[in-house]
Amino acid sequence: MLRQQDVGHRVVVRRIVGVSGDRPLYTDALGELVDLTETELTLATAKGTLRVPLREVHRAKRVPPARRPxxxxVIALELAADEGWPAPVRARLGNWLLRAADNWTGRANSALAVGDPDRPLEAAIDAVERWYRDHGQRPMVNAPMPLAAPVNAMLDERGWSARPLTLVQTTVLAPLLAVPADADLPPVDLADSPGDDWYAMVAEHKGTLPGSALRILTGVPEKVFAHVRDADGDLLAVARGTVTGPDRWLGISLVQTAPAARRRGLGRHVVRGLARWAAQRGATRAYLQVEERNTGAVGLYGRLGFSTHHTYLTREAPLP
Incomplete structure (x- = not known):
């Protein structure tokens, strides 16, 4: 059977779907294990999300990934993403990055466990716990999969919990640039700094923005803030773009649409605007991070040509 350390990996599950005569009938499901509880497991398959009660599972095992980067x-992309979401308080543990930002977003308040921490793994996790508790925060680790599988296994042994699985998705810019402009939509205004209403729309989704959040959002040399307004000047959609890393990645984040303006193609509209901006600065590829359970966003990005490069789990230490 599967264990918590298998979350984030590709698995095959044989389940019992019925009985013919006195013989059970089976079917197999292949996908990424995104959750495992005491009663069911959840797979992300090519046909969508599948939840299987454990009582129906006859056999399950981990299998090699279909396309393992x-x-x-993985490390290069994670470092480019870190540049695009720069926590104001930072330290190093060997090659691991320790990051804090007043608890605003898991990305900016977790240790990025890539590379060599320059000490045994158990000692590295001890050091992470001390650093975050010294900063008055709950220790968290960002563990890219399957690269950080040993880290995840040790965190399982130490009783750390996991937030929902995050997909790190990528595409080349060409499909985004080829998305036809919608003449019925207002233009995408790209600004060097966000307006007050831009911040307000983001806060509706991300919560109150502390000073650290403003430093994260504006602390990248090459960044842009997309605004789409109606004829009355009311904000319809926002997004943020950055260009970082030696490979000149476009990082897409905070794509949001006003509730009354949804299902009009505004998400696609602002992503295309960011792609055009980034292409002018030498970017040829784009990445974004989205929770696997956010099926609406995952569907949108899939239609725009994004596919999953790798995944990560944000792990949280037990409460004292």
């Missing part, structure tokens, strides 16, 4: 590619 090289460790160097």
């Amino acid at each position: 090289h460790a160097a590619a």
Whole structure:
């Protein structure tokens, strides 16, 4: 059977779907294990999310990933993403990054466990716990999968919990640039700094923005803030773009649409605007991070050509 350390990995599950005569009938499901509880498991399959009660599972095991990126590619993309979401309080533990930002977002308040922490793994986790508790925060670790599988396994042994699985998705810019402009939509206004209403729309989704959040959002040399307004000047959609890393990645984040303006193609509209901006600055590829359970956003990005490069789990230490 599967265990918590298998979450984030590709697995095959044989389940019992019925009985013919005195013989059970089976079917197999292949996908990424995104959750495992005492009663059911959840798979992300090519056909969508599948929840299987454990009482129906006859056999399950981990299988090799369909397309496993090289460790160097995962590390390079994670570092580019860190540049695009820069926590104001930072330290190093070997090659691991320790980051804090007044608890605003898991990305900016977790240790990025890539590379060598320059000490045994158990000692590295001890050091992470001390650093975060010294900063008055709950220790968290960002563990890219499957690269950080040993980290996840040790965190399981120490009783750390996991937030929902996050997909790190990528695409080349060409499909985004090819998305036809919608003449019925207002133009995408790209600004060097966000307006007050931009911040307000983001706060509706991300919560109150502390000073650290403002430093994260504006602390990247090459960044842009997308605004789409109606004829009355009311904000319809926002997004943020950055260009970072030696490979010149476009990072797309905070794509949000006003509730009354949804299902009009505004998400696609602002992503295309960010792609055009980034292409002018030499970017050829884009990445974004989205929770696997956010099926609406995952569907939108899939239609725009994004696919999952790797995944990560944000792990949280037990409460004292």
